Amino acid sequence: MDVIEDRLVDARDLMCPMPVMAATKAMRGLRPGQVVKVLATDRGSLGDIPAWAEANDDEVLESGEEDGVFYFYVRKAE
Amino acid sequence: MSHETDTAHLPVTEDDVRRIVREEVQRAFKEDPSTRKAAFAASKGTLDWAYPPLILGSSAAAVGMDTTIFFTLYGLNIVHRDFARKLKIDPVGNPAMPMPVRIPDIVSALPGMVPMASAMMRAKFAKNNIAAIGELLDTAREAGVRLVACQMSADVFGYTQDDFVDGVEFAGATAFMAEARRAHVTMFI
Known part of the structure; x- marks a missing residue:
């Protein structure tokens, strides 16, 4: 994907809840429409990151x- | 009267009503500030039980919830300046705690066992890359979680504002309940 x-x-x-918390912190510094890339090894993040994204639109x-x-x-909500 | 005018004035069907109600309920739910509010009461002061309120509280803030953790009774240990020393785990009467070998309670009750078990738990958590309590406290605060100490419990234990980590507020049970009644997520831990 491009x-x-x-x-x-x-x-x-990092283990739960730290990947989501690190992503939350990064997202706060972004403008709507900007994109954050999250790298994680915690298997829980497979469910947590999409759930976190959805909850924040x-x-x-x-x-x-x-x-x-x-x-x-x-991508941060518009 | 033309055919077109007739269809434009058709009465709403049951499906239309269901759709409208569904949409309105969804909108009301979305606009309800309570769905964006979480209130936790943390009542336990051992190393293991210090994790759930901090992890769930931080996660609540991460999903956009206005989050408060009310530390009451032994839960005050979690936000005490000396939390690193105060939070311990006791293998006595804790059959859930995994031990390398089964140790009878009469042995676990010997002096030195509590610090040993606490050190073991810290090491095991660190080995599994689980954040330490201090790190979780910083994360929660940074995410905007309100940390509230129960005034009455603090008085009972003789604690003052200076005994707690930075940013801890004081409040009573009623103030917490006034917050909690507007929160969709409330938990007593």
Whole structure:
């Protein structure tokens, strides 16, 4: 996918709730429509990041796994 | 009268009513500030039980909720300046605690077992990359979680404002309930 993130959150090796909290902090500094990319190894983030995005009306543009690392591109709500 | 005018004045169907009601309920729900409010009461002062209120409180703030944690009774340990020393775990009477070998309570009750069990738990959590309590406290505050100490409990234990970490407010049970009654999420931990 050709999405380029505006901010990268490296939450690898962090456990619940830290990946979401790190993403929340990053998202606060973004303007509507900007994209944060979250990297996580916590398996719980597979459910947590999409749930977090949905609750805030943000959108998960793409997610997946690469070499044991989960990644999520989340666009801040307009 | 033309056919067109007739259809324009058709009465609303049952489906229309259901749709309108559904939409209105969804809108009301979305606009209800209570759905964006969470209130937790944290009453336990051991190392293990310090985690749930801080994790759930931070997560509530992360999903956009205006969040308060009310620390009452032993829960005050969590926001005490000396939390690192105060929060311990006792293997006695705690059959849920996994131990490398089964140790009878009479042995667990010996001096030194509480610090040992507490150190073991901290090490196990650290090994699994679980945030320490201090880190979770900072995270909660940074996310805008209100940390409120129960005034009555603080008085009973002889604590003053200076005994608590920065940012802790004081309030009574009624003030907490006045908050909680407007919160869709309330939990007693």
